[in-house]
């Protein structure tokens with residue numbers, strides 16, 4: 001799977017309505033992946049139709065959903081998720097979830113696609129943002145930790161795949177010792193390393209979800225992982 005070698009470049013779209021889309025683009029345009037992908041900023045259904053895969057960046061999930069609706073992109077995005085590869089980071093992870101807690105007043109429209117329940121801003125507010133060294137299964141040079149940047153990050157509360165859904169594969173967890181001090185509050189305390197709240201990166205079927213921001217580091221191994229393990233194999237099976 002890691003040695004997939006399709007005959008054409010993969011077209012990777014980045015939802016460019018709001019948030020860190022330019023940073024994702026810069027990561028994809030660095031070696032060693034830049035020769036394997038063509039990057040498209042997605043703002044319309046026509047842009048989306050050109051793509052083999054899509055990244056939904058971090059930013060603000062409620063705003064992104066409102067913009068997507070006003071641009072007529074919500075239904076095309078849902079259809080895309082049903083058939084193509086998608087990676088959601090942070091706000092993008094919220095949009096890909098099945099259900100959300102702590103949504104803004106007025107509600108939160110979701111795209112769905114990954115069978116998880118997630119809590120918006122689950123580790124607290126902006127000032128409680130933090131970084132943590134992560135071991136990520138399958139990443140190149142995986143003995144070198146990947147720096148997870150968590151900014152008003154969502155927290156995974158539970159995995160709920162239906163029997164007919166593809167299984168969920170957890171690829172990175174936070175160790176409970178890395179969690180911000182504010183989470184010493186008893187009801188939010190995480191002491192057990194198998195608690196779903198420690199999960200920060202996972203795959204389900206074609207899709208990838210990270211609650212942190214790999215595009216805000218200087219390390220594009222996560223983008224390489226996405227291209228190599230999710231995008232290129234999907235071209236071969238298409």
Ligand SMILES: NC(=O)CC[C@H](N)C(=O)O
Pocket residue numbers: 057058059060061062089090091092094120121151152153154
């Ligand atoms: N850094 C982020 O993407 C934060 C996500 C934000 N808390 C939201 O609700 O969308």
